[in-house]
Structures are given as C-alpha cells and as structure tokens.
Amino acid sequence: MAKTLKIYGSTGSIGKSCLNVLRLKREDFSLKLIAAGNNLDLLKTQIKEFRPEYATIYNDKKVEELKFFLDEFGGNTRFVPFEKSFEIYSDITLSAIVGSAGLIPTFKSIPHTKRLALANKESMVLAGEFINRECKKHGTEIIPVDSEHNAIHQSMRAGKIEEVKSLILTASGGPFLGKGIEELKTVSVEETLNHPTWDMGSKITVDSATLMNKGLEVIEAHFLFGIDYENIKVKIHPQSVVHSMVEFVDGSIICQMGKTDMMLPIQYALYFPDRINTPEFSFDFGDFLKLEFLEPDRETFKSLDLAYRCGKGSVGDRIILNCANEIAVNSFLEENMPFLKIPEFIERMLDKIDRPKISSIEDVIGFNEKVRKICIEEVKGGNF
Numbered sequence: 001m002a003k004t005l006k007i008y009g010s011t012g013s014i015g016k017s018c019l020n021v022l023r024l025k026r027e028d029f030s031l032k033l034i035a036a037g038n039n040l041d042l043l044k045t046q047i048k049e050f051r052p053e054y055a056t057i058y059n060d061k062k063v064e065e066l067k068f069f070l071d072e073f074g075g076n077t078r079f080v081p082f083e084k085s086f087e088i089y090s091d092i093t094l095s096a097i098v099g100s101a102g103l104i105p106t107f108k109s110i111p112h113t114k115r116l117a118l119a120n121k122e123s124m125v126l127a128g129e130f131i132n133r134e135c136k137k138h139g140t141e142i143i144p145v146d147s148e149h150n151a152i153h154q155s156m157r158a159g160k161i162e163e164v165k166s167l168i169l170t171a172s173g174g175p176f177l178g179k180g181i182e183e184l185k186t187v188s189v190e191e192t193l194n195h196p197t198w199d200m201g202s203k204i205t206v207d208s209a210t211l212m213n214k215g216l217e218v219i220e221a222h223f224l225f226g227i228d229y230e231n232i233k234v235k236i237h238p239q240s241v242v243h244s245m246v247e248f249v250d251g252s253i254i255c256q257m258g259k260t261d262m263m264l265p266i267q268y269a270l271y272f273p274d275r276i277n278t279p280e281f282s283f284d285f286g287d288f289l290k291l292e293f294l295e296p297d298r299e300t301f302k303s304l305d306l307a308y309r310c311g312k313g314s315v316g317d318r319i320i321l322n323c324a325n326e327i328a329v330n331s332f333l334e335e336n337m338p339f340l341k342i343p344e345f346i347e348r349m350l351d352k353i354d355r356p357k358i359s360s361i362e363d364v365i366g367f368n369e370k371v372r373k374i375c376i377e378e379v380k381g382g383n384f
C-alpha cells in the first residue's frame with residue numbers, strides 16, 4: 001500500500017530532490033501535504049503535477065493567492081494553515097526547511113507521524129534532547145537524510161551500538177580547501193557558493209565553506225546516535241565518495257559510498273528497511289578512483305571547533321551557535337559581512353549573551369527568538 005508523505009520545504013533543494021524520488025515510482029507514495037516558505041510559483045507547479053491532498057505556505061501574505069489558485073485550479077488539493085498542517089497524520093514526514101525555521105514544524109509533527117525523515121539538521125542542533133524525548137514518547141523513528149548521517153545509519157546495520165568505537169564524518173572541504181587566512185579575506189559570495197561536489201541550498205553551501213556545516217553535523221550525530229563528542233571525528237575527503245564511516249571496536253571500519261546525489265539518502269529514508277532497484281544511481285568507479293582522507297585545518301576554519309565546544313556545552317550554547325551562524329551567513333550572502341567574520345561574529349555572540357535555564361521546547365523557541373533579535377541588531381549596527 002502507498003505510504004502517506006508530508007514534505008516541509010518542498011520548494012527547496014531537498015524538497016525538489018524528494019519529489020524527483022517520487023517521480024521514479026509514483027505509486028509507492030501518496031502525497032498528503034507539501035509546504036513552501038515563499039515560493040508560491042513553484043508550489044503551484046508542484047501542486048499541478050503531484051496533486052497533494054493539502055498544500056500550505058508559511059508566508060502569510062501569499063495565503064490568499066494560494067487559496068485562490070486552489071479554487072481556480074479545481075483539483076482536489078485543499079488549503080491548510082501552516083501551523084494547523086502539523087496535525088495532519090502521515091506515515092512519513094520529510095523535514096527539509098532550512099535553518100531554525102524548521103524546528104517548530106519538525107517538533108510539532110512528531111506526534112503525527114511514524115517516521116521523521118530528517119534533513120533539517122538545525123532542529124537537532126537546537127533541541128536534540130527534546131526531539132529525541134518527543135520521538136520516544138510517540139514511538140516515532142528518525143531516519144536521517146543528511147548524507148553523512150544517512151551513511152552512518154546504513155553502516156550501523158553492520159554491528160551493535162555498543163560495538164561502535166567512533167563515528168567518522170567526511171567533509172568535502174568545500175570550495176576553499178587548502179586556502180589560508182590571507183586568501184580567505186576577500187572571497188566573494190559567488191566563489192563561496194561554487195561547491196566542488198554537492199549542489200545544495202545557499203545556506204548549507206556557505207556552511208560547507210566555513211566548515212560550520214560539519215560542526216552542526218557533529219552535534220546532529222551526537223543526538224542521532226548517542227555517541228560522545230570525543231568519539232565523533234571529522235576527515236576531509238575531497239572526492240565526496242565515502243559519505244561517512246563507523247569504526248567498530250574490533251577495528252573494522254564500515255562506510256557507505258555512492259553518487260553525490262541527495263536523491264539517494266532521501267530514497268533510503270523513504271523506503272527503509274527496504275532497498276529499491278534504481279539503476280540510475282549506479283556508481284561509476286571510472287578508470288582511476290583516488291580516495292583521500294585528510295585532517296581538517298582547524299586554525300583557518302574555526303567554526304568546526306566552535307561547534308565541538310558548544311556541543312559539549314549547554315543547550316543555550318548551541319542555540320547561540322546556530323542562531324549567530326544563521327544571521328552571519330545571511331549577512332554574508334547579502335554581501336554585508338566578510339567571509340572570515342562569520343566565526344568571529346559567532347564567538348562574540350557566545351561571549352556576549354547570557355544563557356537562561358532551558359528545560360522545555362518552549363524555552364528553546366523563546367531563547368532562540370531572543371538571540372535572533374540580538375544578533376540582527378548587532379549586525380545592523382555593524383558590530384562584527
């Protein structure tokens with residue numbers, strides 16, 4: 001029987017890749033809901049093709065136009081307000097909104113879904129312990145979509161959790177691999193968005209270039225797999241063929257390899273525990289495949305160590321890390337903040353902002369909003 005699926009962030013890079021997976025075997029999934037942020041034009045195109053049961057958009061100003069379109073179009077798709085959509089039940093919910101905006105849809109969908117296919121790593125960084133608790137309470141399983149965690153999930157099937165010695169996350173190194181501080185002082189947005197191996201949304205592409213993406217992934221891995229930070233390692237692997245590895249206590253290292261196409265981990269997250277026959281994803285070794293694994297340059301790319309520090313720290317540390325990074329990356333993309341100021345700004349916000357006691361998801365949301373306002377004010381004032 002077709003499984004029901006909701007997609008948050010259907011208009012983004014991951015959302016579009018998920019719809020591409022659906023195109024391969026349309027009969028396997030019944031699309032319950034698609035949700036966009038702002039891009040109503042693309043949402044309309046997706047509604048016309050996929051005819052989901054419900055559609056919604058986050059941007060209030062576009063709601064009336066979406067409702068009008070649904071009436072005019074005459075399909076069976078119904079409008080549902082964004083906040084109400086979390087309560088619609090589906091077998092699988094793909095969480096693929098970018099940044100901290102993904103936290104509420106992710107968290108509030110947990111009681112109403114059997115499986116959370118998780119791409120939005122920021123929600124795990126902000127609230128990993130609360131998300132895990134909520135999943136346990138409602139019997140919801142998380143299957144990671146992030147390619148590294150998806151690779152670890154696959155590799156974990158080779159042993160027991162108590163037999164794991166370490167997780168080894170691979171990183172492409174981004175467009176600035178091998179560059180030093182001097183060269184990074186003047187890099188442009190265009191150069192930064194020119195990722196060598198992956199085609200992704202702009203925020204994650206900048207995060208890849210600063211190595212913050214890997215830092216966020218270290219925290220995500222800690223919460224997904226319950227492994228101590230000391231046992232989560234990072235290796236630079238410029239070829240992006242090995243998507244990550246698990247080292248077991250007997251010395252065996254199990255990895256997952258494959259094409260650099262997010263359709264692959266999305267497909268795994270939708271079909272797990274089954275695998276389907278998709279010849280289009282066959283891996284071509286070519287005539288000469290060379291795989292390298294290097295140590296990250298932590299002096300130049302300071303964000304990685306900042307993330308380890310905050311991961312080992314408090315929830316408040318992680319919220320400031322994630323929020324300050326988000327605001328700094330936006331400012332960089334708007335060409336207001338130089339590339340190297342991103343980690344400096346995060347460090348300054350970590351020094352400046354006091355942490356309250358955080359014991360619930362409401363506390364996380366409240367403190368995240370507060371930090372967001374402070375960071376926006378600081379950037380507006382040119383304090384970076």
Ligand SMILES: NC(=O)c1ccc[n+]([C@@H]2O[C@H](COP(=O)([O-])OP(=O)(O)OC[C@H]3O[C@@H](n4cnc5c(N)ncnc54)[C@H](OP(=O)(O)O)[C@@H]3O)[C@@H](O)[C@H]2O)c1
Nearest residue numbers: 009011012013014037038039058097098101119120200201
């Ligand atoms: N792209 C990848 O290959 C990749 C790989 C691993 C993990 N991830 C993770 O997956 C998530 C999505 O990344 P992406 O690259 O797909 O990002 P993206 O291309 O920028 O797409 C972001 C999606 O989020 C929606 N959105 C933005 N703000 C929103 C808001 N306030 N409320 C509701 N929806 C909102 C956007 O809607 P509109 O476009 O309609 O405004 C869009 O659908 C991120 O957490 C990222 O770290 C991505």
